[in-house]
Amino acid sequence: MNLVELVRAEDVDAVVRELARLTPDQRRAFLPGLKAIRKEIRDSRSWPPPDIRPVSIAGLGCHTSPSGAAGWIGGPGFGWSEVWRHPALLAVIESQPPEWQHEVVARLADRRTGAWWGEYRLLEHLVRTTGCPVPTTDAFVTQWLRDRSAGRRDRIAHLTGGVEGDYLWQRLSGDSFVPLLVPRLFEIADIGTELDRAWLDRPTGGGWPACLARLAGQGVLDRTELIDRCLARLVRGGRVSDQRFFLKVLQALAPTPQEYTARVRSCLALLGGLSTVAAHAQQVLGELDDAGLLAPGLLAEASATVLFRTEKKLVRAQLARLDKAAGRDPAQAGPLVLAAADAFGHPDQEVQERALKVTARHLASAGEAVLRQLREAAGALDPAHAGRAGELFGAEVRTEVYEELLPTVPQPRPVPGPLGSPAETAEELGAVLAGGDVPVAAFERVLDGLVRHAYRSRKDLTDALLPVLAAHPYERPGWEDCGPRDLLQVARAATSGHLKTGVLRRGVHTSPFGHLLAGRLEEAAGQIIARRTPFLLATPTSQTGALSAAVLVERLAGYEALDAPAGPADLAQALLRVRPTEDPEVLAAAGRLGSEAGRRTARWLRDGGLPRQPSTRVRFVPVEEPGLQPYEVHILREVAQTMVAQPGVVLDEPLAADAMHLLGPQTHSAARLFEYSRHLPTLHWLAALPGHREELAARALDCFAATERPGPGLLLPYLAEADGPAGLAVHLAVGYGLGARSPADRAAATDALLVLAARGDLDGGLLGRELGVLVPLGTVKPNRLLEALRALAAAGAYGTVWSVLAGALPGLLAGTPVRGAGDLLVLAADCARRSGARGAVAEVTEAAGRGGASRVVKAAKALRDVLADGR
Structure with a gap:
């Protein structure tokens, strides 16, 4: 029997004997047949599955070049975990020269996709038996980390209440690879996500962070190097789960105050990172400050980063730290008070109030030298605090001069001439x-x-x-x-x-x-x-x-x-x-x-072209309809929307059938809504009716209303640039875009709103009134709307934002105010003050008169006062 026949007979010992007597050329001649057998096994659906060992061993022996052997081992369709320990396989490999074995290891370790678990075990065996250099490639290190983490006995013991929780530590403590490979884990992208697993983080063993700290404590790993690498990795940033792992490592290493003092610049850099990382850095710097180890000026420098963050917990903690430091050392009150004034421009009204209180407490110690800068900073305060700032800093406090900033109206660009050949x-x-x-x-x-x-x-x-x-x-x-x-x-x-x-x-x-x-x-x-x-x-x-x-x-x-x-x-x-x-x-x-x-x-x-169609508002709540699948009904069950109906165009001389279908009546059903959810509107949709914005928006409104799906809102700026009236459908499309889940869609919606405003086509009251309905329905989430409108205000369109909020607030405050109404009221007060808006809003006045000191009541009072006298 030849080699292929012996493989089919699954006689492993005979395969090894046959390989030993074949010349290299004869071995290579059997490769096509062995590859065919491997494909048959890979495609087999039989149970139990065919034995893969004979063909694996034969194929490896017939690949006389290291590159071919590495490709055979790394090829798809085999579980090498079942083969790598087989004495015959090891004998075939060990019969090759050491240089051949070394190159196979190097090639497998350099595979970009990394090795399968069984392949790694084979590689580790070869590294340890041949004396070749330990690979430090991303793939090899990743598989080493996975292999050491695969403590099934430990997991079972942990889940059953056993004490065998030190399995990871047992595998690492005597591993000669540790000093060589651990430093590399700080350089592999997203490896922390893989190592940050709950079952690896247990009291008895502590997972990777605790094990690394113990190895550093024993001198197996360089503690100084680990701290530096960990801080560098956190400063570099990354995914939340990845950063969480390296933060756990840093916390397990527990650097001393002296070690952190030597790395204070890295700690300052972490303040701009993920929230959890910034919170840890803030805590470390606070402890250094309490111990007198933080150099003068560094607390103010840290505040310049933290006070511009959106996380109110971090901002409040930093203001408390400035308050404490200024009370402890009045000689430093000047720079610390100025640092607290950075929070005057924070979007949260309560943060501004805290910052103003910190400034007031230490103003006497700071002295008159800081008054000019405090007056300038006070221009960013919410109107509710402008009066108090004037009392503290003097009559020269002035808010910034406001001028509505709108983009240049985009001009249509011509299409080049026809293609010439x-x-x-x-x-x-x-x-x-x-x-x-x-x-x-x-x-x-x-x-x-x-x-x-x-x-x-x-x-x-x-x-x-x-x-x-x-x-x-x-x-x-x-x-x-x-x-x-x-x-x-x-x-x-x-x-x-x-x-x-x-x-x-x-x-x-x-x-x-x-x-x-x-x-x-x-x-x-x-x-x-x-x-x-x-x-x-x-x-x-x-x-x-x-x-x-x-x-x-x-x-x-x-x-x-x-x-x-x-x-x-x-x-x-x-x-x-x-x-x-x-x-x-x-x-x-x-x-x-x-x-x-x-x-x-x-x-x-x-006759003036296509007749314009009136748009009618429709409150649309999908119901179960014949023909819808159960999962489709479930998806639509919670949807409640404002849509637009149009009667459809009637022409004495109809156009082509497809055109008349597009121009037909706009009605709504659950089936239509689900069908439109499959489509993303494109520029080619808009180019079908480029002079008819309202008709376009009505026909694509189902897509724009799918706010949880990314993509539709990106078309809104082009819709705004089209010609024709901008009525209810256009404003609803923009309103849905302002509440889109995707930040890119929300940004596009704000651009569209600015284009409409620049062209004089924006009806802020109409848009606001529709938002005042969509937000309570839950169709537009208030936090998303707030973010979009804040971005518009920050771009200088305060009057535009006020016009929208003025229309929205009655609906947002009616009955029980919607969640997030307080933040929207704060933004409204700021925009009204900057744009010089006047005139009471009944619902705002009523909210301001309610008892208590809730955020809504306080913000409503501030807006009421601004609208009354402009303060």
Whole structure:
């Protein structure tokens, strides 16, 4: 029997004997057969599974080069934990020269993905038996850490109340790898996340942190080096779980005050880190200060970092530390009082009050030299404290001069001219098919280029397209909406001369915008095949998707000169994109058009284009509906939203069916809401109706209202830059964006709000009133809204923010105020004071008159006073 037959017979001893008598060339000849057996075993579904030892040993023996052997060991599909101890396997390895073994170890240890558990055991065995250098690669160190942590006996004993809790310590205490590999764990990304496991952190053994501290105490590890590496790792930052582990290590090492004093700069750097890390550093610095080991000025330096943090617990503790230090040493009161004044600009009203009290207590010791700086800092105080600051610091206290800052109104950018050749069209098609965010102009120019150059010379276009199509065999999954990458199907039609039926996969997952695009692509493919269309009518002239009326009329005149028919889908999209005009020359030129498409366009321009639709507010609470799956009903059960209904457009001369479907009535159901939750709106949706913001927002509002899903809000700035009225639907879309879970979506919503304000299209009262409904419903979370509005205020749009909050506060304060209303009231008071707002708000006045000293009552009093006299 040959080697492959012996492997199939599962005769391990015979396999080893056969390997010993084969030459290297003969061994290599058996590799294809052994690889086939390995694949059979890997794909097997039999039980019990086939014995992997014979093929593992034979394959390792037949790989005569170290690289091949390392690849065999590291290949997928085997559990080396079952093989590595087998004497036959070890005999095969040990029969090779030491240099061969060393290189196999080095190659396996350098694998980027790291080794499997059994592979690591084999590597450790080879390292210890061959005397090769201990690998220090990330993969080897990671697997060593995992192996030492795998204390099953310890876990069982711990869970059953046993005393065998020192298993990790027992494995580490006599391990010669410890001094070499432990320093590397401070350099491996996210390793702390893996080592920070509850079952490794027990009273009897203490897990890795306690074990490392014990090893340092015994001199096995360098304590000084561990402290330095741990601090450096924490200063570097990282994931919460990773940082938590290294903080535990530092706490287990328990540096002395003298050791921390020598590293005080590292402690100061930690104050800007994660909350738990900053809290530890704050505690350490406080203890050093109490012991007289903190140099003068360092407490104030630390405060400059901590007092700008959002965690109120840290800020309050730092103010208490400044208060204590100033009382202990009045000679240092000046810099300490100025340090406390950094908290005057803190967004929390209570923090400002504490800072003002600390300043007041030590103002006499600080002396008049600090008054000028305190007056300047007082300009950031909440209006509720401005009067007290004036009494303390003198009449010269002035708040900063306010000027509403809004962005420059963005101007539409023109679309470059048509693509000049088949080669250029193919190149741009490749860029579109490569994926990512495809600009509207890029997509539209390629679509036009395919039609344009197929009309001129389909052979030249085909020759240019074939290499691109060979490189992009992409097929859109059936659950995706029709999008720019479906240009691939149009290009295939250009090269093959036909379009396969259903290739664009319209279905239940296709949005109305996707249907419109699919209809255009199908029609373009037909135009390419028929070669009767010289170019497209709907290609936009602006990056927003808008189309100049003059250009559309010129294109239609070109069609008439060539007796070319206009495609219904192309014409419909052109009419939905065309900008209304009153230019008499353009209207006269349109009136001279003689084709049916030309006369239709002339009437469209003369009548003002697409009729505007009224938006009606709808309170929408999904209910169980036929056809919904149980999990879909569960997802929607807690949703309550404000949506927009529109009656739909009725035209005497209907447009293409897909366009009329998009423009149809807007109604709401649980099925529609769940279906829209599958889609992310794109720029190509907006480019379908670039002059009709309100209609766009109404049709995409289900997507914008999915506030827990990241992505939809990113489109809001582009919606704000579109033309047309901005009514209820637009303001609701922005309102939902302000409450989005994703910070990027919230930032985009604030940008959209600023664009609307800069264009004079923002109705702050309308937006506020809608938020005053959405927040109590729970659809918009108040903490997210607060963060977004604070960002707007910080950008200088205080008047804009006040206009929104003025509309929202009645709804937020009605009955029992919503959670977070106090913070929103504080922001409202600041914005009202800075923007000079006046005029009582009944609900604010009523809240201010309630008894008690809750945050809502105190903040309402401050806002009431500002609106009364501007203080």
